[in-house]
Amino acid sequence: MNISEAKKISIVEYLKQIGYSPVKIRNGQYWYLSPLREETTPSFKVNERLGEWYDFGIAEGGDLIELGKHLYRTGDVSAVLSMIEHNCEALSRMQKQAAFLQPRSVEDDMTDLRVMPLGHHALLSYLQSRCVDIGIAQTFCKEIHYTLRRKEYFAIAFPNVSGGYEVRNPYYKGCIKNKDVSVICHTYGETQKHICVFEGFMDYLSYMTMRRKGNTCICVDGRIDVLVMNSVANLRKSLEYLSKYEEIHCYLDNDLAGQKTVETFVGMFGETVKDESGKYAEYKDLNDLLLERKRQTI
Structure with missing residues (x-):
């Protein structure tokens, strides 16, 4: 089998042959529990028409050959082609890839968690270095202290809908307790026409800082609800909140x-999705825009 022949093979059919079935199919997009890692919410997408896959948990994707490199843990294209050919010929011998062994996370060792209003001077100084308005940060964030391997630490904490916290300080970025999205409603019990979606809470704080400064070029005029994904790996959870809005x-x-991620939203919700990233195309994200730190071009 050569590269050209391998690229003609349906990724959906190949996954079926090695033992993987989609959890959900919508608008030509097949959603799977990732064959590359352990997860309980499907975040591995295959676009059958384009012959492409994308895993939101590791932020990588490509064609069947690229998938084979991940599945069989090799960069040797010849070896990948050999494995694909073998599995295509062995239809009666479907085998699932062995699940990855998950190492113990840093968060598992955190103890003595204490949540309080955001006020530590070191954290406020860090926010100022990111040009984030302190008053806005104190409105939406908390301060968390914890013990890790007999040492005391503290960080900014941004709550999510499952009672967990996205945490960040100058040296650490992670999640304590449950990983989930964060939803902020303008008015309790009332859905607005518009919702703004952010990848991380620092982007949201940057947006609110620009809004307070009157930046109408970037910010949506009027009342909005907010969804912070806290990771593109939370894409599936994010979809559950967006269908009721007139503009996303x-x-x-x-x-x-x-x-x-935006392509997936468009595939699900069509013209209601507005991709605002073009407004800061010279920057990686909203915080870099706030910092006026443009992306380096090669």
Whole structure:
């Protein structure tokens, strides 16, 4: 089998042959529990028409050959082609890839968690270095202290809908307790016409800082609800909140993961999705725009 022949093989059919079935199919997009890692919410997408896959959990994708490199853990194209050919010929011997062993995370070792109003001078100084308005940060964020391997630490904490916190300080970025999206409604019990979607809470704080400064070129005029994904790996969870809005404004990163996420939203919700990333095309994200730190061009 050569490269040209391999690229003609349906990724959906190949996954079926090695033991993977889609959890959901919508608008020509097949959603799977990722064959590359353990997960409970499907975030591995295959576009059958284009012959492409994308895994939101690792922010990588491509054609069947690229998938084979990940599945069989090799960059040797000849070896990948050999495995694809073998599996295509062995239809009666469907085998699932062994699940990855997950190492113990840093968060598992955190103890003595204490949440309080945001006020530590070191954290406020960090926010100022990111040009984020302190008053806005104190409105939407908390301060969390914890013990890790007998040492005391603290960080900015942004709550999500499952009772967990996205946490960040100058040296650490992660999640404590449950990983999930964050939803902020303008008015309790009332859905607005517009919702703005952000990849991380620093982008949201940057947006609100620009809004307070009167930046109408970037910000949506009027009342909005907000969804912070806290990771593009939360794409499936994000979809559950968006269908009720007349306009979905996406302020995601200017990278492949952000692009693929917006493409998925468009595939699900059509013209209601507005990709706002073009307004800061010279920057990686909204915080870089706030910092006036343009992307380096090669």
